[in-house]
Structure formats: structure tokens, C-alpha cells
Amino acid sequence: MTIERRPRHILVTGASRGIGRATAERLVASGDTVTVLARSQDGAxxxxxxxxxxxxxxxxxxxxxxxxxxxxTAAKRSDPIHVLVNNAGGAETALVSRLDVDQLRRMMALNVEPVLNAIRSVLPAMKEHGFGRIVTIASTAGLKGYPYVGAYCAAKHAVVGLTRALAQELAPTGVTVNxxxxxxxxxxxxxxxxxxxEQKTGRARADLLAEFTGANPLVRLIRPDEVADCVRWLAGAGxxxxxxxAIAVVGGEL
Structure with a gap:
């Protein structure tokens, strides 16, 4: 049985909630051996x-x-990691006119540095076996700008750039990066x-949500399982x- 066929060892960071949890659920259901990485042991x-x-x-x-x-530890308890899903991350809000370097550094430390560190940890085994899938949950904030989240946009643009550069380097090795x-x-x-x-602006939550979803032709929030299905496809042999x-899951907004 080749690595491209089931089962494979897949590690998902930030897997205790949201997109990470939905992704772990999809991959477990597909028959993969899934390692859940969360901030707390209880959450995991x-x-x-x-x-x-x-x-x-x-x-x-x-x-x-x-x-x-x-x-x-995950590699020792199971097989080497064949698929890495970098999902952990977070956002802070601030007008760019009030944005300071400390917030920018926090966003880079949370959204970019762990991606690079995780990749560097799993890459040697992937290259040795001639197979690997690296999928990073970025954001449409890595493809366009949004108000109030300038540092987050900068970090997610950096993640997309890292993805594209690394994909070029690894193309001959059997390791894909998306x-x-x-x-x-x-x-x-x-x-x-x-x-x-809502706290900072005093605006009604319904109005803020309408702005969030207004640019999406579906006029709704994306569901975590819709993102998870895209990850599952990228992780597969097909x-x-x-x-x-950098695949946008955004209902036609881009």
C-alpha cells in the first residue's frame, strides 16, 4: 500500500474548534489516522x-x-506525518491608523511563524518518503484587504507567499503545498x-454581520465543513x- 492510499497520518493544528475541528472530523471519517493538536490537553x-x-x-x-x-511525539506514537494541516491562528482588530508594530508582530508570531516551524519539523520525513501534503488555512485576508484587520491581512498575505515559494522548491519531491x-x-x-x-464602534451586531456577509454573493457566512472538504481534497491522491x-472558499466574492 502506497502512502497516497489510506490510511495516512494527518496532523491538524488548532483542531479543538472551528475549521480545525471540522477538518479533523472529515479526515477521521475518511479513514485516516488523525492527530489532533490543540493548545490544551483537555481540549485535545x-x-x-x-x-x-x-x-x-x-x-x-x-x-x-x-x-x-x-x-x-505525534510521529512517535503513530507513523511519520504524511499530511500537515496548519490551521491554528487568530486575528486582532484595529484601524491601520492605530496599528502598532507590537500587534503586527503578534499576528506574525501567531499566524506565520508556527506554519514555518511546523513545516520544517515534518518536511524531512515527507521528502524521505517522496510524499507529503502541506495545507495551510490562510484567509481571503491573504488575497485582499479588509478594514480593521491590517496586521491580520499582512500575516495572511505572508502565509500565502510562503506557500507559493515553498511549493516551487518542493515540486520535484512529491510534496505539495497549498x-x-x-x-x-x-x-x-x-x-x-x-x-x-460591537464594543469598539457601538454599532449593532446585525449590521456588522451584514457587512461581513454582504460581499459574499451567497450572502451568508461560509460553513466550517465547506472549508474542511477543500482541505480533504487537497490532502488526497487526486x-x-x-x-x-491559494484556493478561495468564499462563495464567489473573489
Missing amino acids: EQVRAELGAAVVVAADVTDASALEEALG AVCPGYTDTDLVSGSLDRL ASSITGQ
């Missing part, structure tokens, strides 16, 4: 109990040493952003010629 264990994930590890992804240790770029998705990340904007792409 809860996902394993509810979804049937094979392995759980806990780490703060912004701690490079802890992340590397967690990835190493980004999935959801629009506003029905997760607690978007809910938190709405909370903060996407072996797809690399260096």
Missing part, C-alpha cells in the same frame, strides 16, 4: 473522545520548542471579531498536481 482529549481521533498532543503553537516536541483561503466563516473567531467591533495554490 475532548476532540478525540467526540471524533475518534487516534492521537492527541497539546502545545502553544507560538512556542517553537513546544510545537516541535508535540509534532515529534493554502485554503476561507471568507468570513461561522466560527468563534468571527464571533469574537464581531464582539470586539490533488497530486495541485501545488502553490
Whole structure:
């Protein structure tokens, strides 16, 4: 049985909620061996109990040493990691006119550095076996600009750039590298952003949500399972010629 065929060892970061959880659920259902990585051990264990994930590890992804240790532990408890899904991330809001370097650095530390560190940890084994899938959950904020989230946009643009550069380097090795770029998705990340904007601007939540969804021709938030299905496809054998792409899951907005 080749690595491209089931089962494979897939690790999903930030898998305790939102897109990460939906992705882990889809991949477990497909018969893959899934490792759930979450910030807390309790959160990871809860996902394993509810979804049937094979392995759980806990780490703060912004701690490079802890992340590397967690990835190493996952590989030891199962097989080398064949598919890495970089999902962990987050956003902060601020007008660009009020944006400071500290916030920009926090967004890079949360959304970009862990992606690079995780890739560097799993890449040697992928190259050795001549197979690998690296899928990073970026955002349409990596493809266009949005108000109030300038530092987040900068970080997600950096992730897309890293994806495209690495795909060029790895194309001959059998390792593909892609980004999935959801629009506003029905997760607690978007809910938190709405909370903060509501507090800062005093505007009604319904009006803010209407702005979030207004540019989407579907006129609704994207569902986490819709993003997860795209990740599942990119992780599969049928996407072996797809690399260096930033695929927008946004209902036609772009």
C-alpha cells in the first residue's frame, strides 16, 4: 500500500474548534489516522473522545520548542506525518491608523511563524518518503484587504507567499503545498471579531454581520465543513498536481 492510499497520518493544528475541528472530523471519517493538536490537553482529549481521533498532543503553537516536541511525539506514537494541516491562528482588530508594530508582530508570531516551524519539523520525513501534503488555512485576508484587520491581512498575505515559494522548491519531491483561503466563516473567531467591533464602534451586531456577509454573493457566512472538504481534497491522491495554490472558499466574492 502506497502512502497516497489510506490510511495516512494527518496532523491538524488548532483542531479543538472551528475549521480545525471540522477538518479533523472529515479526515477521521475518511479513514485516516488523525492527530489532533490543540493548545490544551483537555481540549485535545475532548476532540478525540467526540471524533475518534487516534492521537492527541497539546502545545502553544507560538512556542517553537513546544510545537516541535508535540509534532515529534505525534510521529512517535503513530507513523511519520504524511499530511500537515496548519490551521491554528487568530486575528486582532484595529484601524491601520492605530496599528502598532507590537500587534503586527503578534499576528506574525501567531499566524506565520508556527506554519514555518511546523513545516520544517515534518518536511524531512515527507521528502524521505517522496510524499507529503502541506495545507495551510490562510484567509481571503491573504488575497485582499479588509478594514480593521491590517496586521491580520499582512500575516495572511505572508502565509500565502510562503506557500507559493515553498511549493516551487518542493515540486520535484512529491510534496505539495497549498493554502485554503476561507471568507468570513461561522466560527468563534468571527464571533469574537464581531464582539470586539460591537464594543469598539457601538454599532449593532446585525449590521456588522451584514457587512461581513454582504460581499459574499451567497450572502451568508461560509460553513466550517465547506472549508474542511477543500482541505480533504487537497490532502488526497487526486490533488497530486495541485501545488502553490491559494484556493478561495468564499462563495464567489473573489
